[in-house]
Amino acid sequence: MELYSAIDWSHAFAPRMERMRASEIRELLKLLARPEIISFAGGIPDPALFPIDAVRRAYDLVLADRELGPASLQYSISEGYEPLRLWISQYMARRGVTCGTENIIITAGSQQGLDLLGKLFLAAGDIALVSAPTYLGALQAFGAYEPRYLILTPESSQARTICQETAGGRVALAYVVPDFANPTGETMGEAARRGLLGITAEAGVPLIEDAAYEALRFEGVPQRSCLALDVERCGHIDRSHVLYCGTFSKTISPGLRVGWICAARNLIHKLVLAKQAADLHSATLNQMVLHRLATSIYDDQVAKIVKVYGARRDVMFDALVRQMPDGVSWTEPMGGMFIWVTLPVHLDGAELLTASIREEGVAFVPGRAFFADGNGCNTLRLNYSLQSEAGIEEGIGRLGRLITRKLTGAMWRPRGHSRLG
Ligand SMILES: Cc1ncc(COP(=O)(O)O)c(C=O)c1O
Incomplete structure (x- = not known):
């Protein structure tokens, strides 16, 4: 029994808090702790693949070093640890972006980068162009600055119209996840990237490129990043709007x-001010450790996880082909962590989740959470980075049976049924 009742602070909160709600996904993550649930809900890496020994060695080396040790526990500059920024600038150069350390700021994950960019560009009522669906964390980060969202379809001329429309408010930024997007797993082609760059550059709208999954390519030729294409277009990173x-x-x-942001120097200067106000700097020790890890194991680590996630993607994809009834479709990502499933329109992803947990012990994220405009009721996001291949096979089998029951009752036969005998 509660001994006292909490004070109701709702009158005291700033209006922006109205828009801040617990993420459905964070709530779902709690299900990961229940061993009987096969969860495709997380969007997180497999902890079994973390380079724990290398991390332990890196902490030991940094702390044992006569100069780095004390410095690692001290305050440091808001831009971030210079050697780490140098490594990142060289990484960006490998990705076709010529830049210097002055074009890089270290952030507390890319999530803080999104928040700082929201702070930099968005005033209440401004328009933020986002795709639908898009990364929920970006909607949450930008949401604190009270924008209105307009849906961006990079492939269509609609983007140009919106960028030119000023009567409805200032278009303050555009946001895309061009590679293996969260939640769809899809990748923008070069023509779409170039088209969007041209339109946003012409309209003077900053384009935020969220490259969270870019390194996780399983196959195919890497796409050039929007920033790389833009540096080529305008001749120098300091003239880029990406x-x-x-x-x-x-x-x-x-x-x-x-994490980090790579951009024109004058934009980095502004971000440094925002970063200073937010948290002074990212943890010095972690930046130094990350620098050691980046210089020693980065490529091997990426190769290791790409192999494992790629095999899991294959298993999930094959299982979907075999287990899902007609009328259900899905994306075919070449990297990242997600497959995006579209159900027949009359099936609701959130209702399906309730039934799925209760009847089959399988969790996923209903797709509607990823839509700024409330659409997407008949969609789901499936994550494959966190389940074993056997778990994926079993979980998709159960999900396929459930969806089939919802769609056609007992008369259903799976695709490939005859092939399997
Ligand atoms: C598209 C995308 N951007 C950014 C992030 C934030 O990642 P972090 O802050 O850990 O770099 C995530 C995390 O899931 C993501 O999916």
């Missing part, structure tokens, strides 16, 4: 909370 958000979360570890 702000590239990178992260070590999907490759090395999300727990270390180290």
Whole structure:
């Protein structure tokens, strides 16, 4: 029994808090702790693949070093640890972006990058162009600055119309996840990237490129990033209107909370001010450790996880082909962590989740959470980075049976039924 009742503070909160709600996904993550549930809900790396020994060695080396040890526990500059920024600038150069350390700021994960960019560009009522569906965390980060969302379809001329429309409010930024997007797993083609760059450059709208999954390519030729294409278009990074958000979360570890923004110097200067106000700087020790890890194991680590996730993607894809009834479709990502499923329109993803947990012990994320405009009721996001291949096979089998029951009752036969005998 409660001994006292909490004070109702609702009158005291700023209006922006109205828009801040607990993420459905964070709530779903709690299900990961229940061993009987096969969860495709998380969007997180497999902890079994974390380079724990290398991380332990890196902490030991940094702390034991006569100069780095004390410095690692001290305050440091808001821009971030210079050697780490140098490594990142060389990484960006490998990705076709010529830049210097002055074009990089270290952030506490790319999530903080999105928040700082919201702070930089958005005033209440401004328009933020986002695709639908898009990364929920971006909607949450920008939401604090009270924008209105308009849906961006990079492939269509609609983007140009919106960018030119000023009567309805200022178009303050555009946001895309061009590679293996969360939640769809899809990748923008080069023509769409170039089209969007041209339109946003012409309209003077900053383009935020969230490259969280870019390194997790299983096959095919890497796409050139929007930033790389734009540097080529305008001749120099300091003239580019693209702000590239990178992260070590999907490759090395999300727990270390180290990401970066790569952009024109004058934009980095403003971001440094915003970063200073937010948290002074990212943890010095973690930046130094990340620098050691980046210089020693980055490529091997990426190769290791790409192999494992790629095999899991294959298993999930094959299982979907075999187990899903007609009328259900899905994306075919070449990297990242997600497959996006579209159900027949009359099936609701959120209702399906309730039934799925109760009847089949399988969790996923209903797709509607990823739509700024409330659409997408008949969609789901499936994550394959966190389940074993056997778990994926079993879970998709159960999900397929459930969807089939919902659609056609007992008369259903799976696709490929005859092939399997
Ligand atoms: C598209 C996208 N961007 C950014 C992030 C944030 O990652 P972090 O802050 O760990 O770099 C995530 C995390 O899931 C994501 O999916």
